[in-house]
Amino acid sequence: MRTPIIAGNWKMFKTVPEAKTFIEEVKGKAEVDGVESVICAPFTNLPALVEAAKGTSIKIGAQNLHFEDNGAYTGEISGEMLKDLGVDYVIIGHSERRAYFAETDETVNKKMHAAFRHGLTPIVCVGEKLEEREAGQTKDVCKVQTEAAFKGLSAEQAAQAVIAYEPIWAIGTGKSSTAQDANEVISYIRELVKGLYGEDVASKVRIQYGGSVKPENVTEYMGQSDIDGALVGGASLQPASYIQLVQGAK
Ligand SMILES: O=C(CO)COP(=O)(O)O
Numbered sequence: 001m002r003t004p005i006i007a008g009n010w011k012m013f014k015t016v017p018e019a020k021t022f023i024e025e026v027k028g029k030a031e032v033d034g035v036e037s038v039i040c041a042p043f044t045n046l047p048a049l050v051e052a053a054k055g056t057s058i059k060i061g062a063q064n065l066h067f068e069d070n071g072a073y074t075g076e077i078s079g080e081m082l083k084d085l086g087v088d089y090v091i092i093g094h095s096e097r098r099a100y101f102a103e104t105d106e107t108v109n110k111k112m113h114a115a116f117r118h119g120l121t122p123i124v125c126v127g128e129k130l131e132e133r134e135a136g137q138t139k140d141v142c143k144v145q146t147e148a149a150f151k152g153l154s155a156e157q158a159a160q161a162v163i164a165y166e167p168i169w170a171i172g173t174g175k176s177s178t179a180q181d182a183n184e185v186i187s188y189i190r191e192l193v194k195g196l197y198g199e200d201v202a203s204k205v206r207i208q209y210g211g212s213v214k215p216e217n218v219t220e221y222m223g224q225s226d227i228d229g230a231l232v233g234g235a236s237l238q239p240a241s242y243i244q245l246v247q248g249a250k
Contacts, residue, residue: 002206004222004249005162005229007038007123008236009063009091009210010045019045023052025239030246031057036229037246038089039236040123043077050086061089061123064097067110069117079118090115091231093149094125095168105148112149116157123162123231124149125210126189130169138167139188146192155197159204163189164231170211172233179217182209183224190226215244222249 014022019041030037040061041049049060066076082090092115093108108124115122126145128138142165150158165186170176177185186207194202209221210231221227229249235241 002204002228003034003036005036005038005206005208006218006246006249007040007061007089007091007162007164007208007229007231008242008245009094009231009233010039010041010237011063011096011233012042013237014041014045016045016048019049020052022239022242023049023056023058026058026243026246027056029243030239032246032250035246035249038123040089040091046082046085046087059088060086061091062087062120063091063094065090065092065111065114065120067107067114069114079114079120082120083118088121089162090120090122091164092122092124093145095127095166095171099168105145108145108149109151112153112161116153116160121160121162123164123208125164125166125231127164127166127168127211133167133169138185142185142189143192146189147196150193150196155201158193158197159201162206162208162229163193164208164210165189166210166231168211172212174212176212176217177209179209179220179224179227182221183226186224187226213245215241215248218245218248 038059038061065079069080092111097103128141206228208229208231213230213232214235
């Protein structure tokens with residue numbers, strides 16, 4: 001049985017005081033037995049969030065990491081540094097990083113290895129652009145991105161990874177994929193993992209849907225056979241809405 005996982009991706013929002021207040025407000029409420037709750041925040045918020053979330057079941061994640069452990073990489077943050085802060089998760093290969101920050105399938109794969117080297121759980125994002133969907137290439141795009149991301153990872157590592165299927169046209173647009181369509185692509189991604197690692201790993205890997213998930217639609221996604229959670233942007237920023245997302249995932 002896979003544990004559902006709701007992860008908020010705050011993107012480039014919230015100062016340290018705002019982040020601390022958020023945790024105070026969701027404590028005890030965005031904590032539901034049998035649902036994992038993760039906040040992925042800007043680097044600047046991470047120490048304060050780890051501290052504020054102590055004694056709760058809320059886990060903290062970063063939104064990126066560098067693939068090397070240290071070196072002359074101005075402006076970058078390594079997996080070793082994140083682990084040292086007490087961070088547990090890291091988003092890798094978000095479509096905004098692929099589109100605006102030259103993230104490639106190759107760097108995504110290197111970052112997956114870096115995350116596991118430092119005991120961080122990756123949430124690796126895959127998903128197609130609108131024109132790719134319209135050209136019927138959704139599954140092809142997911143195949144290339146998923147297989148590249150997992151290259152060289154062991155079965156044990158693969159089973160621990162979280163995959164987020166985020167169709168790019170559904171991100172921040174209010175145009176969410178239907179639950180049935182999302183489930184079809186996510187089932188296909190699970191088949192890909194099965195092809196790489198076999199049935200046991202495929203049955204363990206958690207696959208989220210992301211793209212305009214809100215309290216009003218989270219239950220519908222969670223009711224699908226292969227959807228194990230959601231990676232949520234906009235609707236994760238307000239405490240009340242985040243609480244409803246976690247409670248709705250049960
Ligand atoms: O990009 C996303 C999460 O990583 C989705 O963002 P929205 O929930 O704002 O559509």
